[in-house]
Amino acid sequence: MKLTGVAASLAVAALCTACGREPEPAHEEIRPVRSIVVGETSGSVGATYSGEVQARHESKLGFQTSGKVVARLVDVGAHVKRGQPLMRLDPAQESLHVVTAVADVEAARSRVAQDRVDVQRTEQLLARAFASQAELDQQRLALAQSQAKLKAALAQQQITLNQRGYTELVADRDGLVTAVGAEAGQVVSAGQAVVTVAVDGDREVLVSIPESRVDELRRAKVLQVSVWARPDKRYDGELRELAPDTDSVTRTYSARIAVKNADSALMLGMTASVFTPDVDGRSAIRLPLGAIYNQDGRPQVWVIDAKTSQVALRAVQLGSAQNDSVLVSGGLAGGETVVTAGVHMLHAGQKVKAPGASTTLAQGSHP
Structure with missing residues (x-):
C-alpha cells in the first residue's frame, strides 16, 4: 500500500510539471516556388x-478556240516573256474556215459588182423610157443588200483569221510557269485553262x-x-x-x-x-498560363511580398492569350514578383522561397 501511494504521488507531480510547461510553437513550412519579376510589354502576346x-497576280491562260493540242512549248518552272508562244493547236481546221471565208467574200464582191451594173443599165433604160422607176428602185435595193452582205462577209473573214491566230497561245506578261494543264494530243475547249503563269513583281x-x-x-x-x-x-x-x-x-x-x-x-x-509583334500598343504584362489561379471563376495570381516573403492573392484582368502566355491588362504593376508554378498548393500569408526569380521580357520577341 505504501508503494501504491508513492506511485500516485509521482504521477501527480509529473502532471503538474507538464501543466506548467509552455507548448512548443508549430514549425511553418517555407515552400519553394518558381516566380518571375513581371515587366510591362506592348498590348499583344504576338501571333x-x-x-x-x-x-x-497569276494568269490562267487558255485558247480562245477549241482544237487539238499539237505542241507544248514550255515546262513548269520556265520563265517566259510577254508574247512568247506557250502552246499550239492544230491549225488545219481553222485554215479551212479561212478558205471558206475568203470564198464568201469574193462571192459577195461579185454580187455587188453585178448589182451595180444592173442599176446603171436600168438608169439608162429609164432615160429612154424603156424602164420604169419601180424597176430602178428594185435594182438599187438589190445593190444595197449585196453591199451589206459584202460587209458581213468581210467581218466574218476577219473573225476567221483571228480564230486561226488563236491556235497559238502566247504569254500576256513576263512570269514563271507554275502549272500546265494539257499535253500534246489532247483536245481542249475554248476558255479551258491550260497554262498558269505567275507574273513577275x-x-x-x-x-x-x-x-x-x-x-x-x-x-x-x-x-x-x-x-x-x-x-x-x-x-x-x-x-x-x-x-x-x-x-x-x-x-x-x-x-x-x-x-x-x-x-x-x-x-x-x-x-x-x-x-x-504589336497590335494595339497598350501597356500590359505577360505571364505564363500556369501563374493564373482561378477561384470562383475569377482570375487571380499569387504575389510575393519582397519584405516578408509571404504570398497574397491578387485579382487581375486578363487580355488575349496565345499558346502558353497570357496578357494581364490590370491588377499588377511592373517589378512585382508573381508565383508561376504550384499556385494550387499555397494559402494566403504562407512564406515562400523563390530562388533565382526570372524577369519577363520588356518587349515581345519573334517566336
Missing part, C-alpha cells in the same frame, strides 16, 4: 501565322486567320514576314486582303499579306511565317 509565298503570303484574331490583324501596325529557308532575313508586310467569310472546312479567314521589299530570295511556294 505567328504560317502560309505560302504566292504571286500578287509583287509577292504576297497567303495565311489562315482564326476568328478570334481577325480584329487584332486588322489593327496590327507592324507585320513581319520570314521564310523557313532564310530565317535570318525579315521582310515588311502589309495586310492587302482579308476574306469576308470563313473557309467551310477550316473555319478560318484567308488573308493575303503583301511583302513590301520582296527580292529574288523570296521564291514562289516557300513556307513563310507572318508575325504580328
Whole structure:
C-alpha cells in the first residue's frame, strides 16, 4: 500500500510539471516556388501565322478556240516573256474556215459588182423610157443588200483569221510557269485553262486567320514576314486582303499579306511565317498560363511580398492569350514578383522561397 501511494504521488507531480510547461510553437513550412519579376510589354502576346509565298497576280491562260493540242512549248518552272508562244493547236481546221471565208467574200464582191451594173443599165433604160422607176428602185435595193452582205462577209473573214491566230497561245506578261494543264494530243475547249503563269513583281503570303484574331490583324501596325529557308532575313508586310467569310472546312479567314521589299530570295511556294509583334500598343504584362489561379471563376495570381516573403492573392484582368502566355491588362504593376508554378498548393500569408526569380521580357520577341 505504501508503494501504491508513492506511485500516485509521482504521477501527480509529473502532471503538474507538464501543466506548467509552455507548448512548443508549430514549425511553418517555407515552400519553394518558381516566380518571375513581371515587366510591362506592348498590348499583344504576338501571333505567328504560317502560309505560302504566292504571286500578287497569276494568269490562267487558255485558247480562245477549241482544237487539238499539237505542241507544248514550255515546262513548269520556265520563265517566259510577254508574247512568247506557250502552246499550239492544230491549225488545219481553222485554215479551212479561212478558205471558206475568203470564198464568201469574193462571192459577195461579185454580187455587188453585178448589182451595180444592173442599176446603171436600168438608169439608162429609164432615160429612154424603156424602164420604169419601180424597176430602178428594185435594182438599187438589190445593190444595197449585196453591199451589206459584202460587209458581213468581210467581218466574218476577219473573225476567221483571228480564230486561226488563236491556235497559238502566247504569254500576256513576263512570269514563271507554275502549272500546265494539257499535253500534246489532247483536245481542249475554248476558255479551258491550260497554262498558269505567275507574273513577275509583287509577292504576297497567303495565311489562315482564326476568328478570334481577325480584329487584332486588322489593327496590327507592324507585320513581319520570314521564310523557313532564310530565317535570318525579315521582310515588311502589309495586310492587302482579308476574306469576308470563313473557309467551310477550316473555319478560318484567308488573308493575303503583301511583302513590301520582296527580292529574288523570296521564291514562289516557300513556307513563310507572318508575325504580328504589336497590335494595339497598350501597356500590359505577360505571364505564363500556369501563374493564373482561378477561384470562383475569377482570375487571380499569387504575389510575393519582397519584405516578408509571404504570398497574397491578387485579382487581375486578363487580355488575349496565345499558346502558353497570357496578357494581364490590370491588377499588377511592373517589378512585382508573381508565383508561376504550384499556385494550387499555397494559402494566403504562407512564406515562400523563390530562388533565382526570372524577369519577363520588356518587349515581345519573334517566336
